[in-house]
Amino acid sequence: MKILVATEKPFAKDAIKGMKGIIENNEHEMVLLEKYSNKKELLGAAKSANAIIIRSDIVDKEVLDAAKELKIVVRAGAGYDNVDLDTATAKGVVVMNTPGQNSNAVAELVFGFLLHLTRNGFDGTSGTELKGKKLGLHAFGHIGKIVAHIAQGFGMEVYAYSPSLSRNPERGKEHGVIAVKNPEELYDKSEIVSLHMPAIDATKQSINYELMSRLPENGIVINTARKEVVNEADMVRIMNERPKFKYATDIKPGNHDEMTDKFGKRYFASAKKCGAQTAEANMNAGLAAAQQIIDYFENGNEEFRVNK
Ligand code: 3PG
DSSP: OEEEEEESSOOOHHHHHHHHHHHHHTTOEEEEEESOOSHHHHHHHHTTOSEEEESSOOBOHHHHHHOTTOOEEEESSSOOTTBOHHHHHHTTOEEEEOTTTTHHHHHHHHHHHHHHHHTGGGSSSOOOOSTTOEEEEESOSHHHHHHHHHHHHTTOEEEEEOHHHHHOTHHHHHTTOEEOSSHHHHHHHOSEEEEOOOOOTTTTTOBOHHHHTTSOTTOEEEEOSOGGGBOHHHHHHHHHHOTTOEEEESSOOTTHHHHHHHHGGGEEEOSSOOTTOSHHHHHHHHHHHHHHHHHHHHHOOOTTBSOO
């Protein structure tokens, strides 16, 4: 089988080596398409692929139509909002993700962002500490749980909201967090909120003025989730109204230039989405993706299928 690894943002070299090893040891062929600059390259490479491994790369109807031999797409990572699941399902293409494999990298970045904001971009002026601060985790999956544990090391008080946690708040205790009933309560109780939800209809634009205004005057929002979950106009509004409010994100918003001009050091966005961009996360997610494809081809294993 031909397994295409199509990543606009490449994996670390060792991860590629490991993936190639798994694929070739199982007598399949790996084709590598990295740093492609236009969709045509992806469409061309997808034509003869039986499997595709991607990251945030867009696999829409056009790609699925072009990939006539395709049986499976594995998103090496957590969020699969970049794949057209309905079209894949209609074409009988299996879609999987690799949950948890890059979570630690994203969780660590949250604290990089937090320290950057609370220490004023490391400019030598007097900042604030994380110890004793109230951190709210908006969603509590693989990443949220690791963020909770790191936050406890900083001496933070951790609150968490997710639909499933609100149904079973006792689960919060296992992770040393206080489960709250709804997002409103989370923002009422927190000084800092870190976002960890997927981009789905229910979450898109959900981080709005009403919610953020529940945070204190010097509230902080950290977004390593997806750009679509934050209402960008509302973010501008609250940061305009509150001169101490801060925002850092791993995914440049549509109004990045406006945010930079207006808010200086109170706003930070990484040049490229980099939460999962570590040697370890690349290795974990890349090898898992390759292995899942082999398990699917050899044993029909669909454990991580997301379009059932
Ligand atoms: C994910 O959903 O796994 C993360 O957002 C990482 O995305 P990336 O693989 O494009 O870095």
